[in-house]
Amino acid sequence: AQSVSQHNHHVILSEAASLELGCNYSYGGTVNLFWYVQYPGQHLQLLLKYFSGDPLVKGIKGFEAEFIKSKFSFNLRKPSVQWSDTAEYFCAVNANNNDMRFGAGTRLTVKP
Amino acid sequence: KAGVTQTPRYLIKTRGQQVTLSCSPISGHRSVSWYQQTPGQGLQFLFEYFSETQRNKGNFPGRFSGRQFSNSRSEMNVSTLELGDSALYLCASSLNSGSINEQFFGPGTRLTVL
Numbered sequence: 702a703q704s705v706s707q708h709n710h711h712v713i714l715s716e717a718a719s720l721e722l723g724c725n726y727s728y729g730g731t732v733n734l735f736w737y738v739q740y741p742g743q744h745l746q747l748l749l750k751y752f753s754g755d756p757l758v759k760g761i762k763g764f765e766a767e768f769i770k771s772k773f774s775f776n777l778r779k780p781s782v783q784w785s786d787t788a789e790y791f792c793a794v795n796a797n798n799n800d801m802r803f804g805a806g807t808r809l810t811v812k813p
Numbered sequence: 814k815a816g817v818t819q820t821p822r823y824l825i826k827t828r829g830q831q832v833t834l835s836c837s838p839i840s841g842h843r844s845v846s847w848y849q850q851t852p853g854q855g856l857q858f859l860f861e862y863f864s865e866t867q868r869n870k871g872n873f874p875g876r877f878s879g880r881q882f883s884n885s886r887s888e889m890n891v892s893t894l895e896l897g898d899s900a901l902y903l904c905a906s907s908l909n910s911g912s913i914n915e916q917f918f919g920p921g922t923r924l925t926v927l
Contacts, residue, residue: 733913744816745903745918752913791856800869801846801916805855 705794707804714782715812722777722807724766724792734775735793735801736766745791751775762786784813815840817906817919825925831892834922838885838906844868845887846916847879850901859902862887863910891924899926 706725714720726732736748749760756768766777775792792804818837826832838845846869847859858871862881879889885906891898901921907914 737918744920745905747915750915793856800858800861800871802858803848803856 705792705802705804707790707792707807709807710805711808711810713810713812716784717781718811720777720779720782720786720809722790722792722809724775724777724804726773726775726792726794726796726802728773728794728796728802730797732797733795734766734768735795736760736764736775736777737791737793737803738788739791739806740788748777748790782809782811784811787811817904817917819902819904819919819922821922822920823923823925825927826894827927828894828896830894831890832894832924833888833890834902834904834924836887836889836904836906836919838887838904839917842906842908842917843885844907844910844914845881845885846905846907847887847889848903848905849873850903850921851899856903859889861910868910894926896926899924 704727708723734751737745738748739745748764749758751758751768759765764779768775789806789808791806793801795801820835844863846861848856850856860879861869865881876892881887903921904919905916907916
């Protein structure tokens with residue numbers, strides 16, 4: 702079945718640690734890829750997106766993600782996390798211009 | 814520019830009742846999508862409306878329905894509520910339909926079914 706998988710349900714890091722959150726999808730065809738973040742008590746907001754071109758995309762707040770087509774992956778990275786990055790992160794895929802499908806989310810806790 | 818607004822923010826209903834949730838998109842946005850968010854299932858797509866027409870529909874039973882008005886405001890209705898319908902219902906608007914359009918999310922309506 703077509704799906705979006707985020708393998709890490711809860712990640713706990715100390716400040717300044719590096720972050721990588723995995724996202725894999727099983728859709729074929731043309732895909733547009735997104736990472737959204739939901740800070741505690743706030744709305745979901747877009748971190749970054751990939752439509753085409755350079756597979757390494759940079760988003761807000763120092764986040765970046767790399768699209769690896771052969772691996773059907775779009776992992777999110779940040780070299781050095783801060784306490785304020787504590788949030789839930791959602792990977793989303795829109796395949797073949799259909800509806801947006803989200804992963805189950807990864808809760809990130811950054812310890813000060 | 815005001816963001817996406819959803820009303821009510823919280824709702825408590827009992828099994829068998831019906832409920833209507835409202836979403837006002839960002840001014841000028843013509844596409845509205847609805848999602849159900851639960852701890853176990855994450856965000857699941859319900860449907861998308863564009864220019865008063867349902868463009869896409871997720872895998873939910875017919876008890877879940879929606880509509881969009883000429884001013885792009887949208888409502889979703891759930892009839893014959895079940896305990897499992899308890900969730901955060903999110904609305905997202907975008908300028909147009911299509912995957913290249915960024916979606917802007919509202920704060921959600923927290924529905925509790927007793």
